[in-house]
Amino acid sequence: MIDVKINHDYFLDDGTTKFDDLLEDQKNVRLANYNISDNLTITPVLKTQSDLRNHKIVFRQTNRGxxxxxxxxxxxxxxxxxxxxCSKIQPTKDLMLTFKLRFKDTYFRNYTNNTDSEENRFFYFSNVRxxxxxxxxxxxFKNTKVHTRFLLQPETSRSIMHEILINEIAPIDPLGLENIVLINPEDINEPQNVELLNEYIETQKLDGLIGYFRFAIDGRGNNDILVDTTVEIANGPNETLxxxxxxxxxxxLRFENRKTFWRYIDINEDEAFTTKQEQPLTQNGFVELRPNDLDPRLKDVFLLNPGKENIRIEEDNMYSEIFI
Structure with missing residues (x-):
């Protein structure tokens, strides 16, 4: 029915060489050791859990997505x-399947390119805009696309979150949603409602929310999950299913890895050497730096690449710190 793959540059790239530019056998080695479910969870929301059971649709998280x-x-x-x-149990065309995407790796935001500077926005991966x-x-829907292209505006984030909560979660489990359920869609932009929904989104993001996968059976054209199909029926007229x-x-979906300035701190001399340009964070491969790549210039030292843990933000710049 649908096969969603999630690639992450941090795990699949080789230093500065992108995964797509690797040789096929190199790609196979990367994928053999790749399990995105170690870092992300994809969970059907409550109504979708019921819809999957009722329509005999099986959801399965894999190493790739x-x-x-x-x-x-x-x-x-x-x-x-x-x-x-054709589906054994025919769904209605307005059926929507919604899956919550969360990170469970504490350092996920450290090594993932994050354009989501406002806490009241999230990503939305859907076959319907x-x-x-x-x-x-x-x-x-069909092609490989970078995650940063799916960031909702704050207003749409509130509207989508409200829609999911009142239609797909609260009817089954309203716990903690009592005030949000009282919001009428036409009043969603009232200041008190904006504040309430923003707070809810921020709380969810603190708990790891990245966004939602959301698939409509009717994708408004070429993006349909299921399509009208006229079939022959034994001993009867043709039927459209x-x-x-x-x-x-x-x-x-491709998550971009983050680039940071790399700062090498000499703990004996109390001096710091910083790359002049941002460098990509990767789990695999090695990014070689020359003495002139750092300010001040640093030579005669083997420069390790930083890990994902030590990140510092200063004046809107991000620094990976390595102690030498």
Whole structure:
């Protein structure tokens, strides 16, 4: 039904060489040791958990991302006699499947490029662009795209969060949502409601929220999860059912690794040497620095690459600190 892959540059790149530029055998080695579920969790929200059960759709998190399997019946397509598969339990076209994306690695924000400077915004990976967002917000469906292209505006973040809470969570478990449930959609921009929703989003992000994957059965055109398919029915007239498309959607989300200034601190001389340019943080490979790459110039010292732990923010710049 859909196969979502999540790549992260920090784990897959080799120093300054991007994963896509590696040789195939090098890529296979990287992927053999790659398990994004060690760092991220993808969880169906309460209503989606129920919808998956009721429609016999299986959700499975994998080393690369997650899969959705639909229970299907086999048919013959009416117009060309091709073999097609249609959902055994037919959903309505307004069905929306929502999955919460969280990080569980304490240092995730340290090594991930983060354009999310405002705490009341989150990322939205969907086959439908929400109202209020222009074309700068990408549609998540078929191709590999960088995560920073899916950042909602604050106003849309509040609207989407409110919609998910009142329609997909509160009807099943309203605990802690009593005040948010009372907000009418037309009053969502009232100052007190803006403050309430911002506080809720900030609290969720402190608990690791990155954003939501959200898939509509009807993707408003070429982004449908299931498509109208006219099939032959034995001993009866042809029937139009929702079936799997000829090509199962297999989008890839790529998280960019963060670049920081690298600061080498000589603890004996109480002196610091900082790279003149930001360098990428990666788990694999080695970024070689020359003496002239640092200010002041530093030579005759083997310069290790920094890990993900020691990050310092100063005047909107980020520094990775290494003690020598």
């Amino acid at each position: 997650f899969l959705l399997f639909a229970n299907v019946d086999e048919y013959t397509r009416a117009n060309d006699s091709a073999q097609v598969f 929400p109202d209020g967002e222009n074309n700068s917000l990408s549609i998540f 929702l079936g799997l498309p000829d090509e199962v959607p297999g989008p890839t």
